[in-house]
Amino acid sequence: MFKMKSSPHTHSGKRTAHIMLWVIVAMLPAIAGQIYYFGFGVLIQSCLAICFALLLELIVTILRKKPIYFYIGDFSIVLTALILAVAIPSYSPYWVILIGTFCAVILGKHVYGGLGQNLFNPAMVGYVILLISFPLQMTTWLPPIRLLNEPPTFYDSYSLIFNGFTSDGFSLHQLTSAIDGITQATPLDAVKTHIKSGIEHISQLNSSPIFQSFLSDNIDQISLGLGWAQINILFLVGGLFLLWKKIIHWHIPVALLTTMFTISTIHFFFSDTVPQPLWQLFSGSTMFAAFFIATDPVTASITPRGKLIFGAIVGALICLIRFKGGYPDGTAFAILLANICVPLIDHYTRPIINGHQKREIK
Structure with a gap:
């Protein structure tokens, strides 16, 4: 009996640890x-996410009787933890990230x-569950802390995450309550909330201090967050x-x-209450x-064609959730x-082997 291994089988010469780093x-x-x-x-x-992820990885490798350094040394678990930590609110309670x-x-x-076998992106699985x-x-x-009267120090940040209050006894809500027009939400949240409230034109949101003119001085459109x-x-x-380092390919980012x-451009031309397309690309x-x-x-x-299709599916779903869904972003x-569609996409976009004629894929 041959021992089955996960594809791809061709070695690119790049070590997993180097790619992750x-x-x-x-x-x-x-x-x-x-x-x-x-x-x-x-x-x-x-720091919390990486330390806890390494501990979990260590426990699992011991229970599975796998070589510890081989699995921990590829840094994949560090990258997963880092992506999750960047994605969640910076001052959420410590137990949320754990x-x-x-x-x-x-x-x-x-x-x-383990690595190479998972169907779904692990960091996004954790994010969606949260x-x-x-x-x-x-x-x-x-x-942004420049809008706060008392920006949190490092100790205040630590105290907010573990105790819910700064060293002076202020909660997250109290830190922002003194700022007119500020809510504890992202610019995408603010846009979706105001659209549901029935604003007549998107430029009405420019009065909020969380929006600023960044790439354009056109006052008729909403400024970037x-x-x-x-x-x-x-x-x-x-x-x-x-x-540039050829760690990733251009297909997925360009298609997305x-x-x-x-x-976003099509949606923008049919409504006065949605931001311009460029705003969508630099938000959330x-x-x-x-x-x-x-x-x-x-x-x-x-596959090359599959990556283009995959990226297009992700981009279309993000727009669909932003414009019609209940969540402001919907990236996860x-x-x-889109991960669910990958086996089907790869099946129907397999490249033709040199010397073989194109045949119907069943």
Whole structure:
């Protein structure tokens, strides 16, 4: 009997550990941007997630009697924990990131057999479970700290995560209550809420301090979200670095962003209450999803045409959820739904082997 192994079988010459480390390095500028605009919460959440993920990985490898260094040394679990920590609100309670990390490592990865066997992106599995189970904690975001009267220090950030209050006794809600027009929500949340309330034109939101003129001075359109646009640009820079290093391929990011831009443009011309297409590309987790999440080599399509189809599906689902769904962003749901389609996509987009004629795939 031959022992079956997961595809692909051709060795590219790149070690898994090196690939994961390059992806982590590419994320560092955006993480630094998060710290600059939103405080030290993401740093504390990242440390919690990585330490707990490594502990879980160690326990599982011992229980499965696998070589410990081989499984921990590929840094895949570190990347999974880091993606989850970046995705959740920076000042959510410590137990939120611990539960999410457990779900990502155990339910998203090891129940399928470990790295290379999982059908769904582990970090997105953990994120969706948290979003459905703890909607209040997962939608409580701190505005950019430059808008706060008392920006939280590192100790305040630590205290908010573990105790729910700063050293001066302020909660997240109290930190933002003194700012007129600020809610504990992202720009995408603000847009969706105001659209449901029946605003006549999207430019009415420009009075909120969480929006600023960044790439355009056109007052007739909504400005980009302070902090969120800059972080998206930093993820874009990191993604271009990964393309330059040939860690990822261009197919999925290009297909995802092109699809989102096209659908957003069509939607924009038929409504006065939706932001312009460029705003959609630099809001929420768009660039993060395009270059760092959807390009996961295990759960994404592996054929060139399949990658284009996969990226287009993710982009279309993100737009559908943003415009018609109950969630403001929907990136995690879009990627998980697209992951389900990957076996079918790969089946019907298999390239023709040189020397063989095209035949019908049954």
